[in-house]
Amino acid sequence: MAPHSTLRGSDLLIAVDGGNSKTDVRLVRLDGTEVRRAVGGPFRPQALGVPAAMAVLAGLVRELLAPGDVAGPVRGIAAFLAGADLPEEVETLRTEIEARGWAKEVYVANDTFAVLYAGAGSDRRAGVAVVCGTGINCVAVAPDGRMATYPALGAESGDWGGGGDLGRAALWWAIRAEDGRGPATSLVEAVTSHFGRPRVLDVVLAMHRGEESDRRAAELAPAVFAAAEAGDEVAGLLIDVLGDEIAGMASAAARRLGLEAPAVLIGGSVAAAGHVRLLTRVRERAPGPVTVVTEAPAVGAVRYAAGRWGDAAAREYCDV
Structure with missing residues (x-):
């Protein structure tokens, strides 16, 4: 029998913000409350290659799971990643993450969406987000779910x-x-x-x-x-x-x-x-009207994950 302290993977989520300056990964419960986090180097598949970028992410996920108290894959992983600009890039990164077996379901999108979700709360399906850090990118989402994006290739x-x-x-x-x-x-x-x-x-x-x-x-x-x-x-x-x-x-x-x-x-x-x-x-x-998002983008990843796969309260808050 598993020890009392063991966490069921089906009760957990992984939220990822993989940016050009750092990668922030969080293990959370279905309501979005944090269990632990790991922060590491940049996620830059466009410059360093997909294997190098995935090595950064894999190292951080291993750090989250290192205590050995998670039984089975987690319910879902929401990964908002730099370099996921074109549909084929999103598909490549999603396939790479799925192959690791970390989660039952995987969602991948550009890291700009994490800023939109971190700043807009329950109204996250409508608005425009611009990320201006090492580089720049922008996304817009209409109330009916239509999206406008940029290639963001430089x-x-x-x-x-x-x-x-x-x-x-x-x-x-x-x-x-x-x-x-x-x-x-x-x-x-x-x-x-x-x-x-x-x-x-x-x-x-x-x-x-x-x-x-x-x-x-x-x-x-x-x-x-x-x-x-x-x-x-x-x-x-x-x-x-x-x-x-x-x-x-x-x-x-x-x-x-x-x-x-x-x-x-x-x-x-x-x-x-x-x-x-x-x-x-x-x-x-x-x-x-302009709002400066001071929450970490990883908070947006957590909100998305909890809204997509979490409990009823989280789903109502995140409007998924």
């Missing part, structure tokens, strides 16, 4: 925004200021200080030679906001462009569904950091 699919693009733009303007092609900007000092090199050119050459990762450019985002707040015109321009991109994605998605004045939920490390100039710009141009 520059080639028309995307600009997030810490990565903001940092690369800062580097672009800084090198031009240094060599005289562009206006003076304090971003020169921000770049050289961040990378610990005497010139912006040295930073650029180090990236070209593989001595510096261009992904470190995303780390410049806080410096861009600080420069804008201090009155730097170039930095201020970049913040305004980012605000326009966030509002523009939300507006276009809302138009595609015919939504009028929808709730606009914005999340991600950059958008939710509370920068006044950025939020003011977004609110001035967004298609509806």
